Amino acid sequence: MKPTESEMEILQVLWNKGQCSVREVFETLDKKDVGYTTILKLMQIMHEKKMVIRDTSSKTHIYTANINKEKTQNQFLNKMIDTVYNGSTSRLVMQALGNHKASKEEIDLIKDYLNQLENK
Amino acid sequence: MKPTESEMEILQVLWNKGQCSVREVFETLDKKDVGYTTILKLMQIMHEKKMVIRDTSSKTHIYTANINKEKTQNQFLNKMIDTVYNGSTSRLVMQALGNHKASKEEIDLIKDYLNQLENK
DNA sequence: TCAAATCTACGAAAGAATTCGTAAATACAA
DNA sequence: TTGTATTTACGAATTCTTTCGTAGATTTGA
Structure with missing residues (x-):
């Protein structure tokens, strides 16, 4: 599957x-x-x-x-958090952010997103 | 490898x-x-x-x-960002955060981390 | 001491995923 | 029309990964 x-x-x-x-x-x-x-x-x-x-x-x-994008991505993500990051979402996220791949714009996007999360 | x-x-x-x-x-x-x-x-x-x-x-x-943990994790992470998230780190991060798997504590950790990033 | 338990080595089978060759059908254009 | 292109279908080979059985060595403890 x-x-x-x-x-x-x-x-x-x-x-x-x-x-x-x-x-x-x-x-x-x-x-x-x-x-x-x-x-x-x-x-x-x-x-x-x-x-x-x-x-x-x-x-x-x-x-x-014919399969849902978000659902499928999540499936991979969760598997990865388990087998690569020992179950720790925050470690994955922090590594992704510390990554050369995350640009300033992307980091700003994430801050906005966190603020939104907070206001709920 | x-x-x-x-x-x-x-x-x-x-x-x-x-x-x-x-x-x-x-x-x-x-x-x-x-x-x-x-x-x-x-x-x-x-x-x-x-x-x-x-x-x-x-x-x-x-x-x-005999291989470096962070380096190896990054290798998986980057591969995943490319093949699953079309190169977008922020999409991966946001999905991870929106995830049921990310707890309040984890989100706080990430905020601290972002602030640290900012102050550099 | 000697038998049971525990360990390594290793080959080989089974299973999964990827790759491609070839044949047949269809479309296209000279 | 006729031959060149493109396409699908499909089987089979290859490669990668996982699994385990068996044999032989070592340790342990009754």
Whole structure:
């Protein structure tokens, strides 16, 4: 039920773009070392698992994500908090913030968010 | 180079306890459905990969983590931000905070941390 | 001492995930 | 029309991860 890493990459594209042909997904994630049919196969498997739905009315099938983005992200997040951060959400968050990846703008966003949380 | 999920669980124990025999790890993670030799094998593989070091001077070998906790956690975190949150640290953080898993205390911790960040 | 318990080593099976080759169908354009 | 492109379907190979059985060594304690 939990998407694999590759499936996650594909879902990412589908969530962003709404709907895509296999080729669009393939080109969006231009992974140097994977062939077109690999992505095709993965998406077919995802279809079997009902992670995506597809419109087969024309030759080129059009895929759409069929699982909830936030729910799926949360699933990964919780797993990660458990196995990587020993159950501590705050440690994860602080590490994410101390990270070079978090920009000033992002930190401001988070402050606003915390204030909102507080006022409830 | 990146630990697998099982390896991560074992590293977790080693990071927490400092050093352990296989049996200690086995008991700490008491997974109902995995045998002792499975954990042993995993730890032997981790040794081959130099993820852990071990003292073999007595019959019962004693293992210690040989990779950096923070660095390894960051590796997972960054991967996750990319493949699950489309590169957005703030989205990950906000979702973690909105999560049932983040308690009041944890949120306070994070506020302090943000203030510290600010004063630098 | 010797048997039971505990440990390591190691190969191999089982399971999961990824990868791709090839064939057949369809569309497209010269 | 005819051949080139693109697409799907699908089986099979490959690779990665997890699992365990068995054998042999060591320790322990009755």
